[in-house]
Amino acid sequence: MTAVTHQAQAIELSGSRSIEAANDHELLAAIRDGDEIAFQELVRRYRNPITNFVYRMLDDYDRAVELSQETFIRVYTSASRYQANYSFSTYIYRIATNLAISELRRRKRRKMVSLFSPYTNDDGEAVEMDPPDLNVLQDEALIANERRHAVARAITSLPQKYRAAIVLRDVEGLSYDQIAETLKLSEGTVKSRINRARNLLKEKLSAYI
Amino acid sequence: MNSCKSIRELIDEADNPNLLPFEVSQHVDACRDCERFSTERAGLRNLLGSGLRVTAPMNFDAMLAARLAETRNRGWLSWLVPANYFRLGAATAGVAALVMVAQYSGLFSSSLTPSQQATVATTKSNQPAAQSTQPPVADAGIVADNHVQRERVTPIVIGPRVGSSRLAAVTIGRVRPRETVSSDDLGVVLVRGQNGGSDVQMPTVSLGAQPLLYVSAGKQQSSRNVGASF
Numbered sequence: 001m002t003a004v005t006h007q008a009q010a011i012e013l014s015g016s017r018s019i020e021a022a023n024d025h026e027l028l029a030a031i032r033d034g035d036e037i038a039f040q041e042l043v044r045r046y047r048n049p050i051t052n053f054v055y056r057m058l059d060d061y062d063r064a065v066e067l068s069q070e071t072f073i074r075v076y077t078s079a080s081r082y083q084a085n086y087s088f089s090t091y092i093y094r095i096a097t098n099l100a101i102s103e104l105r106r107r108k109r110r111k112m113v114s115l116f117s118p119y120t121n122d123d124g125e126a127v128e129m130d131p132p133d134l135n136v137l138q139d140e141a142l143i144a145n146e147r148r149h150a151v152a153r154a155i156t157s158l159p160q161k162y163r164a165a166i167v168l169r170d171v172e173g174l175s176y177d178q179i180a181e182t183l184k185l186s187e188g189t190v191k192s193r194i195n196r197a198r199n200l201l202k203e204k205l206s207a208y209i
Numbered sequence: 210m211n212s213c214k215s216i217r218e219l220i221d222e223a224d225n226p227n228l229l230p231f232e233v234s235q236h237v238d239a240c241r242d243c244e245r246f247s248t249e250r251a252g253l254r255n256l257l258g259s260g261l262r263v264t265a266p267m268n269f270d271a272m273l274a275a276r277l278a279e280t281r282n283r284g285w286l287s288w289l290v291p292a293n294y295f296r297l298g299a300a301t302a303g304v305a306a307l308v309m310v311a312q313y314s315g316l317f318s319s320s321l322t323p324s325q326q327a328t329v330a331t332t333k334s335n336q337p338a339a340q341s342t343q344p345p346v347a348d349a350g351i352v353a354d355n356h357v358q359r360e361r362v363t364p365i366v367i368g369p370r371v372g373s374s375r376l377a378a379v380t381i382g383r384v385r386p387r388e389t390v391s392s393d394d395l396g397v398v399l400v401r402g403q404n405g406g407s408d409v410q411m412p413t414v415s416l417g418a419q420p421l422l423y424v425s426a427g428k429q430q431s432s433r434n435v436g437a438s439f
Contacts, residue, residue, distance in 0.1 A: 209252035
Protein backbone atom coordinates (compact mmCIF):
# COMPACT_ATOMS: atom_id res chain seq x y z
CA MET A 1 0.00 0.00 0.00
CA THR A 2 2.77 2.37 0.96
CA ALA A 3 4.76 1.41 -2.11
CA VAL A 4 1.76 2.10 -4.33
CA THR A 5 1.33 5.51 -2.74
CA HIS A 6 4.98 6.35 -3.25
CA GLN A 7 4.82 5.20 -6.84
CA ALA A 8 1.83 7.39 -7.47
CA GLN A 9 3.58 10.33 -5.89
CA ALA A 10 6.63 9.70 -8.03
CA ILE A 11 4.57 9.64 -11.19
CA GLU A 12 2.87 12.82 -10.18
CA LEU A 13 6.23 14.43 -9.42
CA SER A 14 7.69 13.54 -12.77
CA GLY A 15 4.60 14.85 -14.50
CA SER A 16 3.13 18.27 -14.15
CA ARG A 17 4.46 19.51 -10.79
CA SER A 18 7.82 21.16 -10.41
CA ILE A 19 10.30 19.57 -8.10
CA GLU A 20 10.48 22.63 -5.86
CA ALA A 21 6.77 22.30 -5.12
CA ALA A 22 7.02 18.66 -4.15
CA ASN A 23 6.87 17.81 -0.49
CA ASP A 24 9.50 15.70 1.25
CA HIS A 25 7.61 12.44 0.93
CA GLU A 26 7.18 12.94 -2.79
CA LEU A 27 10.87 13.63 -3.13
CA LEU A 28 11.68 10.46 -1.22
CA ALA A 29 9.42 8.50 -3.54
CA ALA A 30 11.20 9.98 -6.53
CA ILE A 31 14.59 9.18 -5.01
CA ARG A 32 13.45 5.63 -4.58
CA ASP A 33 12.78 5.53 -8.31
CA GLY A 34 16.30 6.77 -8.99
CA ASP A 35 15.59 10.47 -9.46
CA GLU A 36 18.87 12.26 -8.73
CA ILE A 37 17.29 15.70 -9.11
CA ALA A 38 14.89 14.92 -6.29
CA PHE A 39 17.78 13.95 -4.07
CA GLN A 40 19.57 17.20 -4.88
CA GLU A 41 16.44 19.12 -3.96
CA LEU A 42 16.21 17.29 -0.66
CA VAL A 43 19.84 18.06 0.06
CA ARG A 44 19.27 21.71 -0.78
CA ARG A 45 16.42 21.89 1.70
CA TYR A 46 18.13 20.26 4.63
CA ARG A 47 21.88 20.67 4.26
CA ASN A 48 22.06 23.90 6.26
CA PRO A 49 19.76 22.93 9.14
CA ILE A 50 21.41 19.53 9.50
CA THR A 51 24.91 20.96 9.34
CA ASN A 52 24.01 23.62 11.89
CA PHE A 53 22.39 21.08 14.19
CA VAL A 54 25.36 18.71 14.13
CA TYR A 55 27.72 21.64 14.56
CA ARG A 56 25.83 22.73 17.67
CA MET A 57 26.05 19.21 19.00
CA LEU A 58 29.77 18.78 18.36
CA ASP A 59 31.17 22.32 18.18
CA ASP A 60 33.36 21.05 15.34
CA TYR A 61 32.52 22.44 11.93
CA ASP A 62 34.55 20.06 9.75
CA ARG A 63 33.23 17.00 11.49
CA ALA A 64 29.73 18.46 11.39
CA VAL A 65 29.96 18.76 7.60
CA GLU A 66 31.17 15.17 7.31
CA LEU A 67 28.39 13.84 9.49
CA SER A 68 25.84 15.95 7.67
CA GLN A 69 26.94 14.34 4.41
CA GLU A 70 26.82 10.95 6.05
CA THR A 71 23.24 11.73 7.05
CA PHE A 72 22.26 12.35 3.43
CA ILE A 73 24.08 9.24 2.27
CA ARG A 74 22.04 7.21 4.71
CA VAL A 75 18.85 8.86 3.56
CA TYR A 76 19.74 7.97 -0.03
CA THR A 77 20.80 4.41 0.60
CA SER A 78 17.81 3.64 2.80
CA ALA A 79 15.23 5.45 0.70
CA SER A 80 13.67 2.16 -0.29
CA ARG A 81 13.04 1.33 3.35
CA TYR A 82 11.65 4.73 4.30
CA GLN A 83 8.10 4.65 5.60
CA ALA A 84 6.14 7.87 5.64
CA ASN A 85 4.65 7.37 9.07
CA TYR A 86 5.93 10.70 10.34
CA SER A 87 7.48 13.82 8.92
CA PHE A 88 10.68 13.54 6.95
CA SER A 89 12.31 16.25 9.05
CA THR A 90 11.90 14.03 12.10
CA TYR A 91 13.42 11.15 10.18
CA ILE A 92 16.47 13.05 8.99
CA TYR A 93 17.03 14.73 12.34
CA ARG A 94 16.93 11.32 13.96
CA ILE A 95 19.67 10.07 11.65
CA ALA A 96 21.74 13.18 12.32
CA THR A 97 21.16 12.92 16.06
CA ASN A 98 22.25 9.30 16.12
CA LEU A 99 25.39 10.11 14.17
CA ALA A 100 26.20 13.05 16.43
CA ILE A 101 25.66 11.01 19.59
CA SER A 102 27.82 8.20 18.21
CA GLU A 103 30.52 10.75 17.51
CA LEU A 104 30.26 12.13 21.04
CA ARG A 105 30.54 8.64 22.49
CA ARG A 106 33.51 7.89 20.28
CA ARG A 107 35.20 11.05 21.49
CA LYS A 108 34.42 10.15 25.04
CA ARG A 109 36.01 6.72 24.59
CA ARG A 110 39.08 8.35 23.08
CA LYS A 111 39.09 10.75 26.01
CA MET A 112 39.05 13.75 23.71
CA VAL A 113 38.26 16.11 26.52
CA SER A 114 38.49 19.83 26.15
CA LEU A 115 41.01 21.70 28.23
CA PHE A 116 38.01 23.50 29.62
CA SER A 117 36.59 20.24 30.96
CA PRO A 118 38.94 18.86 33.54
CA TYR A 119 36.23 17.77 35.94
CA THR A 120 33.34 15.33 35.92
CA ASN A 121 30.11 15.64 37.84
CA ASP A 122 28.28 12.97 39.81
CA ASP A 123 26.87 11.43 36.61
CA GLY A 124 30.35 11.07 35.16
CA GLU A 125 29.69 13.76 32.57
CA ALA A 126 32.36 16.30 31.77
CA VAL A 127 31.77 19.59 33.48
CA GLU A 128 33.21 22.64 31.90
CA MET A 129 35.48 24.85 33.90
CA ASP A 130 34.32 28.21 32.67
CA PRO A 131 35.70 30.98 34.81
CA PRO A 132 34.02 34.35 34.31
CA ASP A 133 35.86 36.71 32.03
CA LEU A 134 36.15 39.99 33.88
CA ASN A 135 37.82 41.85 31.05
CA VAL A 136 35.87 44.73 29.62
CA LEU A 137 34.89 44.19 25.99
CA GLN A 138 34.63 47.36 24.03
CA ASP A 139 33.97 46.21 20.56
CA GLU A 140 30.53 44.94 19.63
CA ALA A 141 31.91 42.39 17.26
CA LEU A 142 34.11 41.08 19.97
CA ILE A 143 31.17 40.92 22.32
CA ALA A 144 29.06 39.06 19.78
CA ASN A 145 31.91 36.69 19.08
CA GLU A 146 32.46 36.08 22.75
CA ARG A 147 28.76 35.50 23.28
CA ARG A 148 28.69 33.01 20.45
CA HIS A 149 31.62 31.10 21.84
CA ALA A 150 30.13 31.17 25.31
CA VAL A 151 26.87 29.70 24.02
CA ALA A 152 28.73 27.03 22.07
CA ARG A 153 30.82 26.11 25.10
CA ALA A 154 27.79 26.07 27.35
CA ILE A 155 25.92 23.74 24.99
CA THR A 156 28.83 21.36 24.56
CA SER A 157 29.32 21.24 28.31
CA LEU A 158 25.80 19.91 28.78
CA PRO A 159 25.32 16.22 29.45
CA GLN A 160 24.75 14.38 26.22
CA LYS A 161 21.15 13.44 26.95
CA TYR A 162 20.19 17.07 27.46
CA ARG A 163 22.19 18.44 24.59
CA ALA A 164 20.25 16.93 21.71
CA ALA A 165 16.91 17.94 23.23
CA ILE A 166 17.85 21.56 23.87
CA VAL A 167 19.49 22.02 20.47
CA LEU A 168 16.52 20.56 18.66
CA ARG A 169 14.15 22.76 20.63
CA ASP A 170 15.85 26.13 21.09
CA VAL A 171 18.25 26.16 18.15
CA GLU A 172 16.40 24.23 15.48
CA GLY A 173 12.92 25.10 16.71
CA LEU A 174 11.35 21.65 16.58
CA SER A 175 8.16 21.01 18.50
CA TYR A 176 8.05 18.77 21.53
CA ASP A 177 6.34 15.93 19.71
CA GLN A 178 8.85 16.11 16.88
CA ILE A 179 11.71 15.96 19.37
CA ALA A 180 10.04 13.05 21.12
CA GLU A 181 9.81 11.18 17.83
CA THR A 182 13.35 12.09 16.86
CA LEU A 183 14.87 10.97 20.13
CA LYS A 184 12.40 8.10 20.62
CA LEU A 185 11.40 9.43 24.02
CA SER A 186 8.12 10.32 25.62
CA GLU A 187 7.02 13.91 25.41
CA GLY A 188 7.19 14.22 29.19
CA THR A 189 10.81 13.08 29.21
CA VAL A 190 11.64 15.58 26.49
CA LYS A 191 10.04 18.41 28.48
CA SER A 192 11.92 17.39 31.57
CA ARG A 193 15.25 17.25 29.77
CA ILE A 194 14.73 20.60 28.13
CA ASN A 195 13.79 22.16 31.46
CA ARG A 196 16.94 20.73 33.09
CA ALA A 197 19.07 21.86 30.21
CA ARG A 198 17.70 25.39 30.39
CA ASN A 199 18.37 25.56 34.11
CA LEU A 200 21.96 24.47 33.53
CA LEU A 201 22.42 26.92 30.67
CA LYS A 202 20.92 29.74 32.69
CA GLU A 203 23.69 29.35 35.26
CA LYS A 204 26.41 29.24 32.64
CA LEU A 205 25.10 32.09 30.52
CA SER A 206 23.72 34.38 33.20
CA ALA A 207 26.17 37.07 32.17
CA TYR A 208 24.72 37.19 28.67
CA ILE A 209 21.01 36.99 29.44
CA MET B 210 -5.80 30.44 39.84
CA ASN B 211 -2.93 28.45 38.42
CA SER B 212 0.01 27.71 40.65
CA CYS B 213 3.42 29.14 39.90
CA LYS B 214 4.70 25.67 39.02
CA SER B 215 2.11 25.05 36.34
CA ILE B 216 2.59 28.59 35.02
CA ARG B 217 6.32 28.03 34.70
CA GLU B 218 5.71 24.79 32.86
CA LEU B 219 3.53 26.68 30.43
CA ILE B 220 6.21 29.32 30.02
CA ASP B 221 8.76 26.61 29.28
CA GLU B 222 6.52 24.87 26.79
CA ALA B 223 5.50 27.98 24.88
CA ASP B 224 6.57 27.89 21.26
CA ASN B 225 7.38 31.58 21.33
CA PRO B 226 8.75 32.88 24.64
CA ASN B 227 7.54 36.36 23.78
CA LEU B 228 3.99 35.27 23.03
CA LEU B 229 2.58 33.64 26.14
CA PRO B 230 -1.00 32.48 26.61
CA PHE B 231 -3.41 34.91 28.22
CA GLU B 232 -3.65 33.17 31.59
CA VAL B 233 0.13 32.99 31.80
CA SER B 234 0.54 36.67 30.99
CA GLN B 235 -2.08 37.49 33.59
CA HIS B 236 -0.25 35.48 36.24
CA VAL B 237 3.16 36.87 35.28
CA ASP B 238 1.88 40.41 35.65
CA ALA B 239 0.84 39.65 39.20
CA CYS B 240 3.73 37.42 40.31
CA ARG B 241 7.23 38.86 40.53
CA ASP B 242 8.99 35.49 40.70
CA CYS B 243 7.21 34.17 37.67
CA GLU B 244 7.86 37.41 35.84
CA ARG B 245 11.59 37.05 36.52
CA PHE B 246 11.45 33.42 35.46
CA SER B 247 9.69 34.37 32.24
CA THR B 248 12.21 37.08 31.49
CA GLU B 249 15.14 34.75 32.09
CA ARG B 250 13.67 32.03 29.93
CA ALA B 251 12.90 34.42 27.12
CA GLY B 252 16.41 35.85 27.29
CA LEU B 253 17.97 32.39 27.27
CA ARG B 254 15.88 31.17 24.38
CA ASN B 255 16.59 34.29 22.39
CA LEU B 256 20.28 33.89 23.12
CA LEU B 257 20.32 30.28 21.97
CA GLY B 258 18.18 30.95 18.93
CA SER B 259 19.93 34.08 17.82
CA GLY B 260 23.36 32.54 17.63
CA LEU B 261 25.14 32.49 14.31
CA ARG B 262 23.87 29.60 12.29
CA VAL B 263 26.54 27.83 10.35
CA THR B 264 25.81 26.81 6.80
CA ALA B 265 27.07 24.01 4.66
CA PRO B 266 30.22 24.81 2.66
CA MET B 267 30.02 25.72 -1.02
CA ASN B 268 31.39 22.38 -2.14
CA PHE B 269 28.97 20.42 0.05
CA ASP B 270 27.03 18.99 -2.89
CA ALA B 271 30.17 18.03 -4.82
CA MET B 272 31.69 16.33 -1.80
CA LEU B 273 28.43 14.55 -1.12
CA ALA B 274 28.20 13.36 -4.74
CA ALA B 275 31.75 11.99 -4.54
CA ARG B 276 31.05 10.17 -1.29
CA LEU B 277 27.81 8.83 -2.66
CA ALA B 278 29.56 7.47 -5.75
CA GLU B 279 32.15 5.89 -3.50
CA THR B 280 29.40 4.32 -1.41
CA ARG B 281 27.70 2.93 -4.51
CA ASN B 282 30.94 1.37 -5.75
CA ARG B 283 31.66 -0.03 -2.32
CA GLY B 284 28.31 -1.81 -2.42
CA TRP B 285 29.34 -4.50 -4.92
CA LEU B 286 33.09 -4.27 -4.46
CA SER B 287 33.02 -4.40 -0.70
CA TRP B 288 34.96 -7.63 -0.65
CA LEU B 289 37.91 -5.76 -2.15
CA VAL B 290 38.16 -3.49 0.85
CA PRO B 291 41.39 -4.27 2.75
CA ALA B 292 39.49 -4.69 5.99
CA ASN B 293 37.61 -7.57 4.42
CA TYR B 294 40.88 -9.24 3.52
CA PHE B 295 41.68 -9.42 7.20
CA ARG B 296 38.23 -10.77 7.99
CA LEU B 297 38.59 -13.46 5.32
CA GLY B 298 42.10 -14.31 6.47
CA ALA B 299 41.05 -14.49 10.09
CA ALA B 300 38.12 -16.73 9.23
CA THR B 301 40.33 -19.06 7.18
CA ALA B 302 42.92 -19.25 9.93
CA GLY B 303 40.20 -19.96 12.45
CA VAL B 304 38.79 -22.80 10.38
CA ALA B 305 42.27 -24.25 9.83
CA ALA B 306 42.98 -24.10 13.56
CA LEU B 307 39.69 -25.82 14.34
CA VAL B 308 40.43 -28.58 11.81
CA MET B 309 43.87 -29.12 13.30
CA VAL B 310 42.54 -29.23 16.83
CA ALA B 311 39.80 -31.63 15.82
CA GLN B 312 42.27 -33.84 13.98
CA TYR B 313 44.76 -33.84 16.82
CA SER B 314 42.12 -34.62 19.40
CA GLY B 315 40.95 -37.66 17.45
CA LEU B 316 37.57 -36.29 16.53
CA PHE B 317 37.85 -37.70 13.03
CA SER B 318 38.79 -41.22 14.13
CA SER B 319 36.69 -43.87 15.77
CA SER B 320 37.30 -44.13 19.46
CA LEU B 321 36.89 -46.95 21.87
CA THR B 322 33.90 -47.30 24.04
CA PRO B 323 34.29 -49.20 27.30
CA SER B 324 32.45 -52.21 25.82
CA GLN B 325 34.78 -52.22 22.81
CA GLN B 326 37.78 -52.12 25.12
CA ALA B 327 36.41 -55.11 26.95
CA THR B 328 35.95 -56.94 23.63
CA VAL B 329 39.54 -56.22 22.70
CA ALA B 330 40.79 -57.58 25.96
CA THR B 331 38.74 -60.73 25.52
CA THR B 332 39.93 -61.19 21.96
CA LYS B 333 43.51 -60.79 23.02
CA SER B 334 43.25 -63.64 25.45
CA ASN B 335 41.23 -65.98 23.20
CA GLN B 336 42.27 -65.44 19.63
CA PRO B 337 45.82 -66.85 19.45
CA ALA B 338 44.59 -70.44 19.74
CA ALA B 339 41.40 -69.98 17.82
CA GLN B 340 42.83 -68.34 14.73
CA SER B 341 46.28 -69.78 14.59
CA THR B 342 45.56 -71.67 11.38
CA GLN B 343 44.17 -68.76 9.41
CA PRO B 344 46.34 -67.12 6.77
CA PRO B 345 47.75 -63.64 7.34
CA VAL B 346 45.62 -60.67 6.39
CA ALA B 347 47.40 -58.22 4.13
CA ASP B 348 45.95 -55.01 5.55
CA ALA B 349 46.15 -55.89 9.17
CA GLY B 350 47.94 -53.74 11.68
CA ILE B 351 51.56 -53.86 12.55
CA VAL B 352 53.37 -55.79 15.14
CA ALA B 353 57.09 -55.90 15.20
CA ASP B 354 58.57 -58.57 17.31
CA ASN B 355 61.94 -60.06 16.62
CA HIS B 356 61.49 -62.84 19.07
CA VAL B 357 58.11 -64.02 17.86
CA GLN B 358 58.46 -65.08 14.23
CA ARG B 359 55.50 -67.39 14.08
CA GLU B 360 52.13 -66.18 12.91
CA ARG B 361 49.60 -65.58 15.57
CA VAL B 362 46.70 -63.25 16.16
CA THR B 363 47.37 -60.38 18.46
CA PRO B 364 45.24 -57.37 19.30
CA ILE B 365 46.83 -54.38 17.77
CA VAL B 366 46.15 -50.91 19.04
CA ILE B 367 46.95 -47.97 16.86
CA GLY B 368 45.66 -44.44 16.54
CA PRO B 369 46.06 -40.87 17.59
CA ARG B 370 46.24 -39.47 21.06
CA VAL B 371 43.12 -39.61 23.18
CA GLY B 372 43.53 -37.81 26.45
CA SER B 373 46.98 -38.68 27.69
CA SER B 374 47.08 -42.00 25.87
CA ARG B 375 47.74 -42.89 22.26
CA LEU B 376 45.35 -45.80 22.46
CA ALA B 377 42.31 -45.04 20.42
CA ALA B 378 41.49 -46.91 17.28
CA VAL B 379 41.62 -50.62 17.46
CA THR B 380 42.42 -53.03 14.72
CA ILE B 381 42.44 -56.70 15.29
CA GLY B 382 45.13 -58.14 13.10
CA ARG B 383 47.79 -60.70 12.92
CA VAL B 384 51.39 -60.81 13.79
CA ARG B 385 53.44 -60.49 10.68
CA PRO B 386 57.07 -60.99 10.08
CA ARG B 387 59.33 -58.01 10.51
CA GLU B 388 59.82 -57.73 6.76
CA THR B 389 56.19 -56.74 6.18
CA VAL B 390 56.33 -53.74 8.44
CA SER B 391 56.64 -50.46 6.61
CA SER B 392 56.11 -46.80 7.23
CA ASP B 393 53.03 -46.92 5.02
CA ASP B 394 51.14 -48.80 7.65
CA LEU B 395 50.53 -45.55 9.45
CA GLY B 396 50.61 -46.88 12.95
CA VAL B 397 52.72 -47.95 15.79
CA VAL B 398 51.94 -51.08 17.62
CA LEU B 399 53.33 -51.67 21.02
CA VAL B 400 51.98 -54.77 22.64
CA ARG B 401 52.75 -55.31 26.25
CA GLY B 402 54.90 -58.38 26.71
CA GLN B 403 55.28 -58.97 23.00
CA ASN B 404 57.90 -56.51 21.89
CA GLY B 405 60.57 -57.14 24.45
CA GLY B 406 63.50 -54.83 24.06
CA SER B 407 63.54 -54.83 20.31
CA ASP B 408 63.66 -51.91 17.94
CA VAL B 409 60.34 -50.89 16.48
CA GLN B 410 60.23 -49.15 13.18
CA MET B 411 58.08 -46.04 13.57
CA PRO B 412 56.64 -44.08 10.72
CA THR B 413 57.03 -40.35 10.58
CA VAL B 414 54.42 -38.25 12.27
CA SER B 415 52.20 -36.00 10.23
CA LEU B 416 50.76 -32.93 11.89
CA GLY B 417 48.17 -31.35 9.68
CA ALA B 418 49.44 -31.26 6.13
CA GLN B 419 53.11 -30.92 7.01
CA PRO B 420 55.02 -34.15 7.69
CA LEU B 421 57.65 -33.97 10.35
CA LEU B 422 60.55 -35.86 8.89
CA TYR B 423 63.14 -37.52 10.95
CA VAL B 424 66.60 -36.44 10.00
CA SER B 425 69.53 -38.63 10.74
CA ALA B 426 73.03 -37.56 9.79
CA GLY B 427 71.70 -35.06 7.32
CA LYS B 428 69.58 -37.65 5.53
CA GLN B 429 65.82 -37.49 5.67
CA GLN B 430 64.11 -40.69 6.58
CA SER B 431 60.52 -41.65 6.32
CA SER B 432 60.74 -43.79 9.41
CA ARG B 433 63.07 -44.42 12.26
CA ASN B 434 63.74 -47.12 14.77
CA VAL B 435 62.78 -46.52 18.31
CA GLY B 436 63.80 -48.73 21.12
CA ALA B 437 60.85 -50.16 22.94
CA SER B 438 60.92 -51.97 26.20
CA PHE B 439 57.79 -53.45 27.70
